[in-house]
Amino acid sequence: MLTALIAIPALGALLVALLPKGRDELAKRAALVIALAVAVLTVVMAVRFKIGGPRFQFVEQHWWIKQFGVHYAVGVDGIALALIVLSAILVPVVVLASWNDAERSGGVTLPPSGEAGRSQGGEAQRSVKTYFALLLSLEAMMIGVFAATDVFLFYVFFEAMLIPMYFIIGSYGGPQRSYAAVKFLLYSLFGGLLMLAAVIALYVVSAKGGNGTFLFDELTKLHIQPTTAKWLFLGFIIAFAIKAPLVPFHTWLPDAAGQAPAGAAVLLVGVLDKVGTYGMLRFCIELFPGAAKWFTPVVLTLSVIGIVYGAILAIGQVDIKRLIAYTSISHFGFITLGIFAMTTQGQTGATLYMVNHGFSTGALFLVAGFLISRRGSARIDAFGGVRKVAPLLAGTFLIAGLSGLSLPGLSTFVSEFLVLVGTFTRYKVPAIIATSGIILAAVYILWMYQRTMTGPTAESVKGMRDLSKRELVVIAPVLAILVVLGFYPKPALDIINPSVKQSMVRVVQHDPKPAIAEKGTRP
Amino acid sequence: MSGVVAAGAHQTGESVIFWVLAVASVAAALGMILVRKVVYSALLLAVVMLSLAVFYAVNEAPFLAFVQVIVYTGAVLMLFLFVVMVVGVSSTESMVETIRGQRVAAAVAGIAFVALLILGFGHATLPATTGLKDANAAGGNVLGLARLIFTKYVFAFEVTSALLITAALGAMVLAHRERITPKPTQRQLSEARIRSDRVSPLPPPGTYARHNAVDMPALLPDGTVSELSVSPVIARRRGGTHEDLHGELPEVAAKHEATTLRAVVERQVEVDSKVEEKEK
């Protein structure tokens, strides 16, 4: 089942890429059909996922490179399933959203060429079908990276993901796209190299007792003496800290997301960065519990700094997409905070946060993409009073924004509150500082909304048309999910909860008991 | 150095030869790299090679000595001279160094290198020279060599032969120039000559009282130099002064001759005019 999930988009990408040159419409429809097929398949898999069942389900395991003990091992537990569902839903939305974005790369520099696809001079005409082929191949690798239970396979997908994203940003992005693409690639590769060293070291350690292996289950049974565990942990954590931008390594995200076309930015921030936090949760904590506990104070301070620092930076931005990118740096601070608080609420909250953040920031990027493609510039002061001219666009932008500042009633609130509560039970001060993040969140979202949407309608915005049917069909499901998950998060929680409990048991970590229980019942 | 000196004490004759020829060869080698004219370097190299041949002989390698003399000095060095002739016998080059700091660095590197080597040899404890008497015993040096070549080193031998063939072929390919245009026949040459503006042969080079060198340009009636009188190949090679022109350049010398010639002619004219006045 999982292999099918990886194979379909990969083959689809190939198919779309091989279509004859001029047939853009066909390429788009084919990409949409494939993406929808994958989405349906994922939902079927999610439904058939037995809640109480064994931790890893739909497991497939075959030898890949026998000599190194590398398996093609795929299997999915609650956490991975949630993230695969997220990416499977986001991709068709993105394909539909960037229906005619491919011709106008990033909607900023390129002259909007006519439907015939001829562009009057300027940059070479970008082929639409390569854009969609890249998106589908990206989806294949995303699902692969979450489904891999063999550390080597995980690493291969972890690195392979960068290639399509690099090309999407590189050739379809905004004005400084090449700078952003190279920066993104170098940052992630640097991280990837450290991780490769750690993976190899892990193999060597596992090879001591019997033949070496990369299988996740065997590796967790391995007992690694503390100092090497710390080094291995460091190797993994830096790679993931770069991927899910923790503060010192975050400068690539605003550039990459700022320059990427809206659809790609959704996938970049919505799913690609989640691989970092997923990696922390799955590999850093479960493989090296001792080291994780040792490093926790460092990571906690970094994430708290990330929350406040990212939020303050977001307030100061002038470009919409960069602002949204900085907000997601702040959100990633919450996720890592939740993961390293090592309480069930914290980790479940963090996983749910990953899913919600995918939808909420995805929605924000989509609407921002519509806004920017209409006006042609991403600067906030280029807009003003859009609400009068395009109320529907303003409304969706507001809902997406509110999910950004995690308004209760929307799904982001549930996850954020779980993360904060989970952290508070064990580390009081970081939790309180992190909670101040919600005030900053309100400031950056509402200030942006006020400058772009309200007030007298600016001249340049007069002719802006409201959401088209296609755009509505794109944004409606995402917002619906945000609201439904906000009021009824039970299905998501039921999937995530057991696997987090199991991982906590494995890490021999139990939640701190309430204060009164410890003191016994006073009269 | 102590070990070395002790070993050689008894062959006085050999050491005499060694010291004489060693000094000669080192001087020749230094000369070779320092002298300006290329031909002189080639000849000095010959001196070094010949002294080496003697050294081979002294070191009981008569066959090599002869090969050195005949093949190496005889053929290879002559090839050098041949190329020097073609390329530029007189292309004396200026000894000004173009690359900054090249000379200093070369000197430093050289000294360091030789110092290290000598240090190394000094420390090496060389065993006594056993001499090649028994090796050459069965039929002399050549047979010994032959026996060794065709047994132990036969593959190396075959490979070198292949090497030589390819080298020869390579040289031919490199030096060969494909004829782009068909070789003009005699008829075509004459027709071209008639069609060209100059049918008469080119003026011969100038011949003057004290020198009749081929590269001396002839003078036209008005005293200017005729370019066509000297063949372009030689003209191109003319650098520097012509020895027997008292250090002057050929053109200068020619002009000098012209002025004297004109002076002679004008004086002749004055004399004639005075004569006519008298007759008037």
Next chain:
Amino acid sequence: MTGHYLVLSAILFTIGGVGVLIRRNAIVIFMCVELMLNATNLAFVSFSRMHGTLDGQIIAFFVMVVAAAEVVVGLAIIMAIFRSRKSSSVDDANLLKY
């Protein structure tokens, strides 16, 4: 005596090396290389005498063969360069640089 010969060959070798570095004319450089080769031959021969085996001479013999082949090809190259560039100075052929 072998030590003497070795020192002499070292000196000749170094002179050849320095010659290659200093002179600009291709042919002179080539001669210096030949000088270095001869210096090594001298060392081979003296070692062969020292060890009492003919191998040293055989190697010297082969060195000569290789040197001959090298000279042939080298000079052909110099001729070709001279024909195209009208100068035999090594420094003129410096297009392959930063």
Next chain:
Amino acid sequence: MTTLLADPQLHAQAAQGVQSAAWLLIAFPLAGAAILLLGGRRTDKWGHLLGVAMSLASFVVGVAVFVSMLGQPGTGRSRVVHLYQWVSVGSFKADMNLLIDPLSISFVLLITGVGSLIHIYSIGYMSHDPDRRRFFAYLNLFVAAMLLLVLADNYLSLYVGWEGVGLASYLLIGFWQHKPSAAAAAKKAFIVNRVGDFGLSVAIMLMFATFGSVSFQDVFGHASQASHGTITAIGLLLLLGACGKSAQLPLQSWLLDAMEGPTPVSALIHAATMVTAGVYLVVRSHAIFELSPEARLLVMIVGAATLIAGAIIGCAKDDIKKALAGSTMSQIGYMMLAAGIGKAGYVFAIAHLIAHGFFKAGLFLGAGSIMHGMNDDVDMRKFGGLRKVMPITFATFGLGYLAIIGFPGLSGWWTKDGIIDAAFEKGGTSGQILGWTALIGAGITAYYMSRVMFMTFFGERRWDEDVHPHESPQVMTIPLILLALGSIAAGAFLIAGDRFANFLAPVIGAPQVAHKLITPYTGVVFVLMVAGVAIAYVQYLRRPVPRTAPAGSFPVVAARKDLYGDALNESLLMRPGQWLTRLTVYFDSRTVDGLVNGVAAFVGGTSGRVRRLQTGYVRSYALSMFFGAALIVGALLLVRL
């Protein structure tokens, strides 16, 4: 300390009968809002009627539940309606349950009752506004959120309602978004509310960390077991949340700007319901506040301080809505003061809250109908002599005015004097100080309310030329009349014979001492009230009111500037905040990014220089080879020696 375990509120049984239909209370307005918002243009024609219908339906259900509750004996009054399991992760459980008990049902009635009247009123008021449908959608959304807030059975759902109400107020204040001032006011309100919500969320986290649960039952049940420090901390954090929402002193700056919203919004949200949420929170968590006297003391101090500040601001405002907003702030100060007093004060706090709901809504709607007549002009200096032109509005406004200044017999007199007596009965120096501040507050209230009355309805006409005020249509005057009746009867109905106290007993415990009607202080209050009215009479009726505001002395100027509340926020928070943001953005782009680009530039630079080594001259390469050879020989020697 009363043994809390016996507190009836903790044994809420499952609801039966009509009470299990309580979820309809929230469902109706929520459905209304959803239909109107998603419906779009098509629902324009009948949109507002649907809005009113939903609110009325919710009111009817509320009354039904209230009636069914009256039938039960004392302890059986609090019921829990289990809807569904919302969040359960490990030991953290929060279900979407509705707690129906006397406290929450009285709030439900207030919200839906006054809410419906305001819905009807806004049909008339917003009749010519193109976005009327959206207005009613937001009003319904607000009612739904407020009901969720008061009906929640655990702090987390309360928090959802809490922020939902914040969102609704943001949308309604910024309803006329083309006005930049409205958009800015909306944003300011939401952010200041968010600061309060920060306090509330940290309180909830602290509760979970100490009690292992967030539902009222567990928290109040085990409250006594927690350490005194944690309880005080929770109390203070709850107070911070309450101040945020009820615009109490530290976080009061947003209320006066909130007047940018349409008047029905000011009436519903910023007078009757939302701003009272803070008081509800304090009264609901009375078990916590009773355990920590420090927290209670702070609540009283905040209440008293806001009381005085609101009154002073109210005196200096020429804009009728801002004056009423100032008075709202001070009245809520009274409620906070009462809630802080403890067991004795809760009844009066809630009673005053309900009475205030009626007459303040009446005043605001009256102001709305005046503005309606004076084509939306709010400057009282341009009113005057409106009593003959708008008789019904004058009458209803007058009744509301009498009620608020505490004219004996009307509702204000019952509840406010009750608070003042409770303050004095508390005893001790703090009791005296608080009592006297309340008394002085009552005096100032009388002064500014009379000022509003005289400037608007009495004196000569100072209207602009093109203005010709007329009485509002019936659809606006009927709610005014009903509210006026409420402001007359409400106080008496609640306080007389401790009817309200017994009704609330299951929630806050039985009242210790029967409330004496005439106490020594009622006389003092009456005297102060008359003095206030007299001063206002002298200043604003005898002397003609200048059309432009005279340059006032220091206190007047300060009051006009909301006692420099905004200036304080600006200099303490806003300016350093902007400066910090600019600095961090600069820091991020220069150092962190600079570092990265710096490394790249360094590598580029060095490679540029190293490239120069390739001179192209064969002889320099030969030289490096020679040096290499020398090194190798050296190394060999080194190794050998």
